[in-house]
Amino acid sequence: MPTTSRRERAREERRELILRTARELAETDGWDAVTTRRLAEAVDYSQPVLYGHFKNMNAISDAVALQGIAELTDVLREAREAGGLPALAHAYLDYAADHPAVYEAMFVRPTALSFGTPDSPAALKSAFDQFVAAVEPFADGDTETLAEVLWSALHGQAVLNQTTRLRPTHRHARADTLVSRLSGTFSAPTDN
Amino acid sequence: MPTTSRRERAREERRELILRTARELAETDGWDAVTTRRLAEAVDYSQPVLYGHFKNMNAISDAVALQGIAELTDVLREAREAGGLPALAHAYLDYAADHPAVYEAMFVRPTALSFGTPDSPAALKSAFDQFVAAVEPFADGDTETLAEVLWSALHGQAVLNQTTRLRPTHRHARADTLVSRLSGTFSAPTDN
DNA sequence: CTAGATTGTCTAGCGGTGCTAGTATTCGAT
DNA sequence: ATCGAATACTAGCACCGCTAGACAATCTAG
Numbered sequence: 132m133p134t135t136s137r138r139e140r141a142r143e144e145r146r147e148l149i150l151r152t153a154r155e156l157a158e159t160d161g162w163d164a165v166t167t168r169r170l171a172e173a174v175d176y177s178q179p180v181l182y183g184h185f186k187n188m189n190a191i192s193d194a195v196a197l198q199g200i201a202e203l204t205d206v207l208r209e210a211r212e213a214g215g216l217p218a219l220a221h222a223y224l225d226y227a228a229d230h231p232a233v234y235e236a237m238f239v240r241p242t243a244l245s246f247g248t249p250d251s252p253a254a255l256k257s258a259f260d261q262f263v264a265a266v267e268p269f270a271d272g273d274t275e276t277l278a279e280v281l282w283s284a285l286h287g288q289a290v291l292n293q294t295t296r297l298r299p300t301h302r303h304a305r306a307d308t309l310v311s312r313l314s315g316t317f318s319a320p321t322d323n
Numbered sequence: 324m325p326t327t328s329r330r331e332r333a334r335e336e337r338r339e340l341i342l343r344t345a346r347e348l349a350e351t352d353g354w355d356a357v358t359t360r361r362l363a364e365a366v367d368y369s370q371p372v373l374y375g376h377f378k379n380m381n382a383i384s385d386a387v388a389l390q391g392i393a394e395l396t397d398v399l400r401e402a403r404e405a406g407g408l409p410a411l412a413h414a415y416l417d418y419a420a421d422h423p424a425v426y427e428a429m430f431v432r433p434t435a436l437s438f439g440t441p442d443s444p445a446a447l448k449s450a451f452d453q454f455v456a457a458v459e460p461f462a463d464g465d466t467e468t469l470a471e472v473l474w475s476a477l478h479g480q481a482v483l484n485q486t487t488r489l490r491p492t493h494r495h496a497r498a499d500t501l502v503s504r505l506s507g508t509f510s511a512p513t514d515n
Numbered sequence: 516c517t518a519g520a521t522t523g524t525c526t527a528g529c530g531g532t533g534c535t536a537g538t539a540t541t542c543g544a545t
Numbered sequence: 546a547t548c549g550a551a552t553a554c555t556a557g558c559a560c561c562g563c564t565a566g567a568c569a570a571t572c573t574a575g
Contacts, residue, residue: 167533177554188533273496279489280500284472287479297471304465308472313504359562369525380562523570532561541552
């Protein structure tokens with residue numbers, strides 16, 4: 132029945148319009164600027180329409196976060212396959228720097244996305260798998276713990292890079308230092 | 324002039340009452356629950372009184388953050404002097420876990436506190452100095468960069484520990500792994 | 516001890532927020 | 546052509562941060 136499909140297609144397009152607009156708005160003016168009224172205005176619908184597609188405002192940023200996790204996973208996989216752990220580390224930090232609002236939706240803002248385990252989206256697990264694969268050559272036992280250490284260390288750098296709490300000139304050096312220390316290969320960190 | 328002092332003392336007490344109440348409220352119900360109305364009700368004053376002591380709501384959490392930074396600095400100094408880098412790392416993560424709302428005010432919530440440099444409160448600098456001193460024995464050149472790496476790595480663990488995004492059973496192991504890798508002493512991580 | 520100025524506090528209200536009930540309208544199915 | 550479902554809107558609730566303006570308490574000066 133293509134008639135039903137027509138409606139469903141329109142519905143899906145509207146949903147994606149909302150999502151895309153929310154993401155743009157957040158990336159431009161920050162998540163605080165993404166209000167129901169402003170978002171509704173931007174997509175040229177009234178506010179209740181948003182609630183026909185998402186349970187609430189939070190669900191919208193959660194949906195953006197899910198998109199981001201899929202993107203990030205791809206980015207990490209490619210980087211790791213091309214350049215191993217160092218490339219993955221820089222790719223992670225670059226993604227966070229290039230898409231601060233999406234990154235915030237993924238890992239900073241309160242979210243209903245379940246990470247722990249059972250029903251956590253497959254995307255979440257496969258993102259973490261990239262960290263596991265990256266540190267595997269350097270693990271001396273508990274690979275998963277080392278992967279968690281790597282991820283949280285990168286996350287810390289990502290969020291503190293955004294606020295003016297670390298020297299902006301040494302972003303690269305921090306990433307290099309982290310990688311060399313975690314991997315045990317103490318190459319001198321490249322400067323600025 | 325003790326008359327003026329009387330007033331000033333009362334004023335200072337009120338200010339501290341507000342601060343203490345805000346902190347308790349945040350620690351109990353989260354910062355979202357700290358609204359002008361609720362806070363005013365809790366201290367048994369009307370809302371405008373809050374603005375006689377603080378420029379706005381944000382200034383209140385900033386003041387709490389400043390308290391926390393002083394506390395944290397003391398904690399870190401004692402730990403470092405007693406047990407070096409490993410003790411400092413665990414003390415940091417323990418403080419974050421024990422005072423999540425204060426920690427959030429310090430390093431997660433948007434804040435007007437200037438960290439960068441010039442007029443940043445002395446407390447901020449002396450807190451960072453603890454990290455510098457802790458990694459100094461293990462630095463191979465750029466001590467400050469290594470200190471930044473340590474701090475951000477700990478920060479990452481602190482915030483991800485709070486959300487259910489890392490295995491709660493391996494908190495201790497993650498801290499140990501980070502310390503041993505950063506310091507170059509690869510002692511096997513203690514388990515759960 | 517009283518008059519005036521200062522300080523403290525309150526009530527009331529502005530524009531904004533997330534979200535929803537109730538109503539009108541459009542559209543596909545019969 | 547008609548019915549019913551899906552879709553959209555207007556209007557409004559309770560809450561938010563914040564502030565103007567009125568009123569009461571207190572200190573200062575004569």
